[in-house]
Amino acid sequence: MSEDILKQIERELENISYGSQPESLYNPIRYILSLGGKRLRPILVLLSGRTFSATNDQNLFNMGAVAEVFHNFSLMHDDIMDNAPLRRGKPTVHEKWNANTAILSGDVMLVLAYQLLAQLPAEKLAYCLDAFNQVAREVCEGQQFDMEFENSNQVSVDDYLEMIRLKTAVLLGFCCKTGAHLGGADPEDTQLFYQFGENIGLGFQLMDDYLDVFGDASKVGKRVGGDIVSNKKTFLLIQALMLAKDNDLIQLQYWLQIADVEKQQEKIDFVTSLYRKLCIDQQARQLADNYFQTGFECLAKLSVGRDKAIEIVQFAKLLMQRDK
Numbered sequence: 001m002s003e004d005i006l007k008q009i010e011r012e013l014e015n016i017s018y019g020s021q022p023e024s025l026y027n028p029i030r031y032i033l034s035l036g037g038k039r040l041r042p043i044l045v046l047l048s049g050r051t052f053s054a055t056n057d058q059n060l061f062n063m064g065a066v067a068e069v070f071h072n073f074s075l076m077h078d079d080i081m082d083n084a085p086l087r088r089g090k091p092t093v094h095e096k097w098n099a100n101t102a103i104l105s106g107d108v109m110l111v112l113a114y115q116l117l118a119q120l121p122a123e124k125l126a127y128c129l130d131a132f133n134q135v136a137r138e139v140c141e142g143q144q145f146d147m148e149f150e151n152s153n154q155v156s157v158d159d160y161l162e163m164i165r166l167k168t169a170v171l172l173g174f175c176c177k178t179g180a181h182l183g184g185a186d187p188e189d190t191q192l193f194y195q196f197g198e199n200i201g202l203g204f205q206l207m208d209d210y211l212d213v214f215g216d217a218s219k220v221g222k223r224v225g226g227d228i229v230s231n232k233k234t235f236l237l238i239q240a241l242m243l244a245k246d247n248d249l250i251q252l253q254y255w256l257q258i259a260d261v262e263k264q265q266e267k268i269d270f271v272t273s274l275y276r277k278l279c280i281d282q283q284a285r286q287l288a289d290n291y292f293q294t295g296f297e298c299l300a301k302l303s304v305g306r307d308k309a310i311e312i313v314q315f316a317k318l319l320m321q322r323d324k
Contacts, residue, residue: 012062025104028093029108031096032075048177048180050183051311052308057182060183062119063128076092079094079102080103127178142163176197176312188303196299199294200292203287203292211322212225213225213228214272228272229267229268240280252270299313
């Protein structure tokens with residue numbers, strides 16, 4: 001991935017036209033977008049489009065900005081719901097300002113996404129607008145499922161996979177689909193790109209769950225073990241509840257009842273060791289790899305040939321190997 005492309009993506013985000021007053025409404029937007037991140041979504045838009053068009057079309061950068069602004073809007077609101085103190089190693093917006101400001105600034109980010117979308121050519125707008133409306137609704141559905149899982153003891157692996165498909169994977173599918181469409185792909189290739197994006201999105205989120213437990217805090221930008229502390233229903237915990245037997249299950253259920261701050265590290269240590277004992281760490285990585293491979297198989301069916309998609313394949317392989 002060219003550094004020049006990343007720099008251009010950053011410039012596009014920096015050049016988004018905001019309002020000026022009140023500053024307390026717009027500064028949180030500038031702040032969350034300035035925290036960086038992988039810029040995964042605009043990169044996927046761009047590389048999908050470049051599979052079919054040799055030029056870095058401004059429409060691709062506009063759509064990439066739509067996806068990144070919407071993604072950060074959802075993060076701003078998710079952080080409030082999760083009461084998360086950090087985002088990319090920095091204070092979340094509701095911690096730096098307050099929850100009401102974060103809600104309102106997030107609302108404005110959604111409006112900004114629509115304003116950016118409206119800059120697309122008329123002949124491309126209807127398709128991309130329909131796709132955006134669908135993915136925006138699906139992401140909200142996924143977040144609602146995620147919140148409901150917090151108070152449910154009946155969450156299956158299939159339930160969880162459907163939740164992360166909606167909350168995370170469909171947005172990556174949207175990026176690949178709209179990028180391909182803007183690049184001139186036919187409907188069949190556009191759908192293959194959507195399936196590719198959705199599958200690598202599932203793999204990406206499973207890796208995120210894995211890294212929350214087994215990653216390096218200095219690299220992932222948040223506390224390792226946060227999902228364990230909050231009893232978050234991830235693939236790892238669901239599998240542990242299904243596979244643990246006898247004393248292991250008793251101990252796991254005991255720690256799930258513990259909310260004492262002073263015992264958080266002890267809880268993290270026990271659950272992490274249980275995941276390793278039951279080989280759930282390996283299962284999570286294998287399942288993630290399976291989804292990535294399914295995504296690659298979609299690109300192998302492209303009418304233009306997989307060789308045309310070499311840039312996006314290489315980028316997806318980097319995501320498979322990431323440590324943050």
